[in-house]
Amino acid sequence: MSGIKQPLFNLGPALHLKLVLLIVLSIALMIADQRLTILREARKTLQYVVYPVEILASLPKRTGHLLGDTFSSHAQLLKINHNLRQKNLLLQAKLQKFNALSHENAHLRQLLNASSHTKAKVKIAHLVSIDLDPYSQREMINQGQHDGVYRGQPVIGATGLMGQVIQVGPFNSQVLLISDPASSVPVIDTRTGLRLLANGTGQPNTLNVRSAPYNADIHTGDLLSTSGLGERFPPQYPVCRVTKVERKPGDPFAKVQCQPTAQLDRYREVLLLWYYPSHKPSQSMPPFPHRNGKRQ
Template sequence: MDTIFSRGPSLATRLTMAVILSCTLIFVDHKLDGFQSTRLYLNSALSPLQYIANLPSLILNLSAKKLTSHQDLVAENQRLTDQLFIAGEKLQRFAVLEQENKDLRALLDAPIAADYKKIIAELMSVDRNPFSRQIMINKGTLSGIYRSQALVDEFGVIGQVMEVGTTNSRVLLLTDVTHSIPVRSLRNNIRFIASGSGGINELFLEHVTHSSDVAVGDVLVSSGLGGVFPAGYPVAKVTKVDKDERQEFATVLAMPLAALDRIKYVLLLEHETSFQNEEVQ
């Protein structure tokens, strides 16, 4: 009499058959690439499941984007950018004010220097002429920009406005060969004239005598002479001093502190009293 439930192969036999079949499939897939089309079909069949699994995350992201509009983000970004530039402009003067407080401790009751009106502009283009260092910004007379107005970034002085249009202006950078700026050493208050060399990151000091106390590492700030650049803004740092007695003057080179090769936004300065006088007139 036959039993109702017949016994199949033993567990050991089934394990051996499974191992042999698995090794055969691995060999065929690895060496003969026989399951490429099969994997393609499986991936295509499973892709809807992957999208469904990712659906909750997509819904949450879309909901978050709807809650925060694009205009709000743009306005917030612009506000933070403006605050960053204004804060950077103020930080530039802290080192100068600290040194002045040490030198003029007895005059702490003297009136505080007047503030400057600040206008933020954005870079439009860079002059391609290899013999000049000029840029265009997106502000002009409609925004109150005028010729010879000083520009700074978060690190130091950039240059001055050269030409003004209605909605844009041309700026002459510090390193242009036609540009010069009166400066003084933050260490000992000796005054110099820093002129552009034509390179993007190099200035030279004119007519420096061999007896002048100038050293590598000295920080140069605007002296305020000439009335174009407000006093006390960082300009450059001395990088080379060569006092060759065979030459009439010493060779002194400096590197601008402003990031002239990475300009994106600039800050234009004008004395507040200038606006007040214009309004009175």
């Protein structure tokens, strides 16, 4: 009859009988597997058939582990790279500071070597600030009246004369460099003994000598040093070296350009020199040039 529905599972005695038969068969197979070798060989043969299926079944899991390890390793490498970059920046900063200290140490040795050429009292001073006027060549140092600094005091560098003190405060002093337009230094040509006057131009690498006669024996490469005239600067300190000599017909003077031997626009340390001529007491303070070029 078409109206009668058949049960989905057959729950009759045949199902129980099948279950019992399967259990007995399983027990028999286990006993045979332990006692007979033929089933072992069959199991090995079946493993060749089942192995590809196991590989395919485990492939998603292995792929997941591989991707996880890859992303984890990439993240660790990024973190390690970031840490190494930070350490590299710190090491570079320390290296720059070390190089700066090394250069400063070498410059201080040069200053001390320069001071060994004089018997006068010397003291190292540090640069505090510079004059921002583009036409002025003046610096502020960290030594003042409390340190015994006086107006007109010579200031030298490791390789030559730098200038003189023109203003003295309690703790700081202003230095007029030899390249300032208001500066004039009596010099002498160490090769010929010719007396000249080196004037500042406002540029730290150029001085002018306007007092050289047209037929003066002066050539490129000559070294000009302090002559000691005027008793402002001690004699025989290098000032500049001649870089250009130009003679024009009809002009009674030769145009001479020099380059200061001292590096006026470098370093932060200078050397103060206590210089007093033998016939003057140490308390004397020679006049100094004013900003307008006149002496007071």
